[in-house]
Amino acid sequence: xxxxxxxxxxxxxxxxxxxxxxxxxxxxxxxxxxxxxxxxxxxxxxxxxxxxxxxxxxxxxxxxxxxxxxxxxxxxxxxxxxxxxxxxxxxxxxxxxxxxxxxxxxxxxxxxxxxxxxxxxxxxxxxxxxxxxxxxxxxxxxxxxxxxxxxxxxxxxxxxxxxxxxxxxxxxxxxxxxxxxxxxxxxxxxxxxxxxxxxxxxxxxxxxxxxxxxxxxxxxxxxxxxxxxxxxxxxxxxxxxxxxxxxxxxxxxxxxxxxxxxxxxxxxxxxxxxxxxxxxxxxxxxxxxxxxxxxxxxxxxxxxxxxxxxxxxxxxxxxxxxxxxxxxxxxxxxxxxxx
Amino acid sequence: xxxxxxxxxxxxxxxxxxxxxxxxxxxxxxxxxxxxxxxxxxxxxxxxxxxxxxxxxxxxxxxxxxxxxxxxxxxxxxxxxxxxxxxxxxxxxxxxxxxxxxxxxxxxxxxxxxxxxxxxxxxxxxxxxxxxxxxxxxxxxxxxxxxxxxxxxxxxxxxxxxxxxxxxxxxxxxxxxxxxxxxxxxxxxxxxxxxxxxxxxxxxxxxxxxxxxxxxxxxxxxxxxxxxxxxxxxxxxxxxxxxxxxxxxxxxxxxxxxxxxxxxxxxxxxxxxxxxxxxxxxxxxxxxxxxxxxxxxxxxxxxxxxxxxxxxxxxxxxxxxxxxxxxxxxxxxxxxxxx
DNA sequence: TTGAAAGCGCTAACAC
DNA sequence: GTGTTAGCGCTTTCAA
Numbered sequence: 001x002x003x004x005x006x007x008x009x010x011x012x013x014x015x016x017x018x019x020x021x022x023x024x025x026x027x028x029x030x031x032x033x034x035x036x037x038x039x040x041x042x043x044x045x046x047x048x049x050x051x052x053x054x055x056x057x058x059x060x061x062x063x064x065x066x067x068x069x070x071x072x073x074x075x076x077x078x079x080x081x082x083x084x085x086x087x088x089x090x091x092x093x094x095x096x097x098x099x100x101x102x103x104x105x106x107x108x109x110x111x112x113x114x115x116x117x118x119x120x121x122x123x124x125x126x127x128x129x130x131x132x133x134x135x136x137x138x139x140x141x142x143x144x145x146x147x148x149x150x151x152x153x154x155x156x157x158x159x160x161x162x163x164x165x166x167x168x169x170x171x172x173x174x175x176x177x178x179x180x181x182x183x184x185x186x187x188x189x190x191x192x193x194x195x196x197x198x199x200x201x202x203x204x205x206x207x208x209x210x211x212x213x214x215x216x217x218x219x220x221x222x223x224x225x226x227x228x229x230x231x232x233x234x235x236x237x238x239x240x241x242x243x244x245x246x247x248x249x250x251x252x253x254x255x256x257x258x259x260x261x262x263x264x265x266x267x268x269x270x271x272x273x274x275x276x277x278x279x280x281x282x283x284x285x286x287x288x289x290x291x292x293x294x295x296x297x298x299x300x301x302x303x304x305x306x307x308x309x310x311x312x313x314x315x316x317x318x319x320x321x322x323x324x325x326x327x328x329x330x331x332x333x334x335x336x337x338x339x
Numbered sequence: 340x341x342x343x344x345x346x347x348x349x350x351x352x353x354x355x356x357x358x359x360x361x362x363x364x365x366x367x368x369x370x371x372x373x374x375x376x377x378x379x380x381x382x383x384x385x386x387x388x389x390x391x392x393x394x395x396x397x398x399x400x401x402x403x404x405x406x407x408x409x410x411x412x413x414x415x416x417x418x419x420x421x422x423x424x425x426x427x428x429x430x431x432x433x434x435x436x437x438x439x440x441x442x443x444x445x446x447x448x449x450x451x452x453x454x455x456x457x458x459x460x461x462x463x464x465x466x467x468x469x470x471x472x473x474x475x476x477x478x479x480x481x482x483x484x485x486x487x488x489x490x491x492x493x494x495x496x497x498x499x500x501x502x503x504x505x506x507x508x509x510x511x512x513x514x515x516x517x518x519x520x521x522x523x524x525x526x527x528x529x530x531x532x533x534x535x536x537x538x539x540x541x542x543x544x545x546x547x548x549x550x551x552x553x554x555x556x557x558x559x560x561x562x563x564x565x566x567x568x569x570x571x572x573x574x575x576x577x578x579x580x581x582x583x584x585x586x587x588x589x590x591x592x593x594x595x596x597x598x599x600x601x602x603x604x605x606x607x608x609x610x611x612x613x614x615x616x617x618x619x620x621x622x623x624x625x626x627x628x629x630x631x632x633x634x635x636x637x638x639x640x641x642x643x644x645x646x647x648x649x650x651x652x653x654x655x656x657x658x659x660x661x662x663x664x665x666x667x668x669x670x671x672x673x674x675x676x677x678x
Numbered sequence: 679t680t681g682a683a684a685g686c687g688c689t690a691a692c693a694c
Numbered sequence: 695g696t697g698t699t700a701g702c703g704c705t706t707t708c709a710a
Contacts, residue, residue: 003702003703003704004703004704005703005704013680013681014680014681014682015681015703015704015705016680016681016682016683016704016705016706017679017680017681018704019704019705019706020680020705020706023705025705025706026679026680027679028679028680029679029680032679032680061435075421078417078420078421081417081420081436082414082417085436085438086438089438094435094436094437094438095435095436096400096433096434096435096436097420097424097433097434097435097436098433099424099425099428099433342686342687342688343687343688343689344687344688352696352697353696353697353698354687354688354689354697355688355689355690355696355697355698355699356695356696356697358688358689358690359689359690359695359696362689364689364690365690365695365696366695367695367696368695368696371695371696
């Protein structure tokens with residue numbers, strides 16, 4: 001394996017000069033730089049990929065950290081990874097997939113000792129488990145980007161779907177189809193206890209747009225279980241018999257909710273239109289073709305890498321980057337049946 | 340950041356002792372081990388994740404190397420990655436996604452300088468570009484596993500779908516549906532010029548099984564273009580007007596072939612049954628529900644990691660591991676129409 | 679603008 | 695079974 005000293009000898013300069021030529025951490029005369037570059041090419045030297053090593057250095061590796069619940073990596077994480085890898089390639093970086101159980105200790109280790117230049121952290125589902133990680137990221141020196149919307153983004157850099165705009169988009173879609181009575185089945189109640197965040201922005205976008213169009217609207221938090229979905233569906237229909245449009249902002253209950261409504265005698269989309277807002281993943285392309293606004297994995301992954309690169313270059317980046325929603329019209333929404 | 344010398348001091352032992360306690364590369368007395376472990380806990384020392392570093396050490400990182408054509412990571416690679424990450428987690432390893440353009444130089448660098456403990460190499464599509472890489476792997480010290488079937492697996496460790504069994508399975512499926520005249524539309528002609536390999540094994544399995552059942556069978560290589568697909572379809576029908584069962588062993592022409600047959604007036608599956616044998620990926624779960632035998636990504640990824648771990652532990656592993664095929668019955672096969 | 683030399687944190691020979 | 699010590703390849707002082 002050809003090393004930096006080989007290059008130095010070949011170019012007739014000191015090893016440190018090669019090092020600096022490589023890192024750009026101090027000015028090098030054009031002539032020397034050229035000679036060094038030539039030797040590098042001649043010998044085929046390649047800066048050791050992804051090491052941490054002795055003299056802490058750029059490793060050209062981005063860590064994609066995914067906390068997870070059960071031990072099984074979420075497909076959504078892979079969508080981000082795909083996008084991140086593609087984007088990272090363009091900046092001559094590789095991606096280290098770091099998958100860890102949720103919980104402070106395991107993640108602390110990663111954040112502190114990974115050799116990566118920078119970190120992308122995708123959303124841990126359990127909000128409580130995520131809090132310590134966030135404070136870690138805030139404190140820590142290494143550039144990082146969070147995919148998702150924490151309750152308090154201060155001091156962090158975040159990329160996420162613009163949930164407010166998503167709420168608006170969903171309502172506009174329903175309005176366009178003639179619906180006049182709509183409901184939002186939202187995140188579990190806990191999500192609303194915190195400050196700002198995806199859940200709240202969604203509610204605001206949804207409600208404001210419904211009001212603007214003079215719709216009758218309702219918002220119902222919903223725990224992530226089929227039983228809860230059934231309960232919500234029943235109550236909703238009892239209280240709003242004229243309901244024909246539903247937005248589901250809770251990945252776990254999309255299917256259960258559809259089943260619940262159908263069990264209650266409504267056909268989807270003939271009697272009831274339904275839109276899901278959810279993370280990317282195979283579900284997105286799966287058999288059940290639900291009209292949906294998906295968190296745009298490609299944009300999120302690419303955006304995260306982009307922000308990271310800018311941070312690595314010392315640039316200032318916005319605290320929160322919101323990605324515009326896109327609605328994919330599939331088979332669960334349709335025009336309101338004329339009574 | 341707390342380092343190994345801190346632990347050593349705190350435990351009252353030499354740094355090397357801590358190192359050895361960590362790596363298990365030499366016996367440590369129970370007492371010392373306990374003290375070291377206590378100090379580690381007390382100080383919160385964490386072995387630097389995934390470094391390559393000075394004194395070449397276990398990095399707890401597996402590199403998943405994916406050569407690619409266009410610069411866009413193949414979804415199939417992500418399927419492998421998902422499986423590999425899951426499996427690697429079980430062995431306390433992370434996965435470094437290394438995506439490079441095909442071609443000797445770029446890959447050589449990776450193989451030689453990546454800090455990973457071991458390598459998983461997924462199939463480069465261009466067989467010519469892959470050859471130099473293979474010889475590199477053979478020579479190189481680091482344990483590696485190739486996902487796919489090279490022409491000559493000598494000296495390598497490979498995991499792949501058992502294409503012979505897949506051919507057999509496809510024919511059995513068609514026979515079960517009553518088909519008597521079948522064809523295999525195979526890989527591009529170049530693939531057959533080499534020695535053994537996926538293409539050949541498929542042909543053998545297909546032909547042998549067809550013969551055993553007394554079917555009329557034909558094998559047609561097919562370049563990877565829609566035009567070629569149309570040409571093959573036409574010729575096939577001209578030469579075998581009674582053809583009702585087709586196995587496609589060429590990812591690129593599955594859809595074109597279906598279209599070609601339909602353009603020739605055959606309905607799928609009413610008049611013609613078609614099975615695809617292909618790599619995993621979104622295509623697998625996509626809108627077009629083609630009956631297929633897919634390379635099992637999960638098994639391949641997990642199997643590769645498993646083999647790697649055994650190699651890392653000094654165990655001897657078989658040169659080639661063939662994964663049993665599984666056929667997913669979807670909408671492109673059906674019973675032969677009774678004339 | 680560059681070299682020489684002193685580490686970086688860790689591992690692996692080599693002692694005892 | 696353990697401590698000593700010499701590196702590993704690279705970065706970063708410090709001097710020039």
